[in-house]
Amino acid sequence: MTDVEIKRGRGRPRAFNREAVLEHAMQAFWSAGYEGASVPLLAGAMGISVQSLYAAFGSKEALFREALDYYSRTVGGFGARALEAESDAIRAVIRFLDEAAVNFARTTGTPGCMIATAAAEVAEPSLSAYARQLRTDSVARISARLKRGVQEGQMSAGFDCDHWAWYIASVMLGMSVQARDGATADVLHAVARIAAASIEANRRG
Helix, strand or coil, rough: CCCCEECCCCCCEEEHHHHHHHHHHHHHHHHHHHCCCCCHHHHHHHHCHHHHHHHHHHCCCHHHHHHHHHHHHHHHHHHHHHHHHHHCCCHHHHHHHHHHHHHHHHCCCCCCCCCCCCHHHCCCCCHHHHHHHHHHHHHHHHHHHHHHHCCCCCCCCCCCCCHHHHHHHHHHHHHHHHHCCCHHHHHHHHHHHHHHHHHHEEECC
C-alpha cells in the first residue's frame, strides 16, 4: 500500500493511504455509477477534500480508471483466480461461475459486477472503451484457459474455445444484472449450474 502526501498551502502535508481511498472511490462509483458520482460525493466518500482528490488523481476520469483497476485486482479478481485454481479447464470454468454467483449476490455493498454495471453506463468514449477492454480481457482469459484444456485432452480438438468464452462471459454478465435486480445467490447458483451442465457435456470421453 502507498501513502500519498498532498501539499497544502500552509502547515504539514496531509497524508493518506492511496489503496484505502481507492476502496471508497470504487464503492462510490459502483453504487452511483460514473455519471451519478459527483466529485464532491467522491471526495466525501474518500474522506479527502476536492482539492486533494484532484491533486492526487488529476481528474474524475483518471480516478475512475484507477477505481476500475483496483476493482479488477481485488473484489473482481475472483474470476482470474478461479480459472487458475483447478487443474481441469471445465472445473475451472464451473468454479468461475460459482464464485461469480457468490460475489454478485453479496449481502453487503453493491451487488453485481462493477465493470458490468457502473462501467456500462459511462458516456465518455475513452472510459467506455477502457471498460470494454477490461471485459474483453476477461473473455480472453476464459478462452486461454479453455485452450489449455483442449491441449491437455480434456475437450475435443473441435471445441470452439473463443465462442464458449463469449458464452460464459455472457452468462456472467447476465448474472450481474440479475443480482442488481435482486436475484439471490441460490438463483444465481442455479443459473451457473445450467451453464455448467452445457459445458460439461463437451468433456472428452
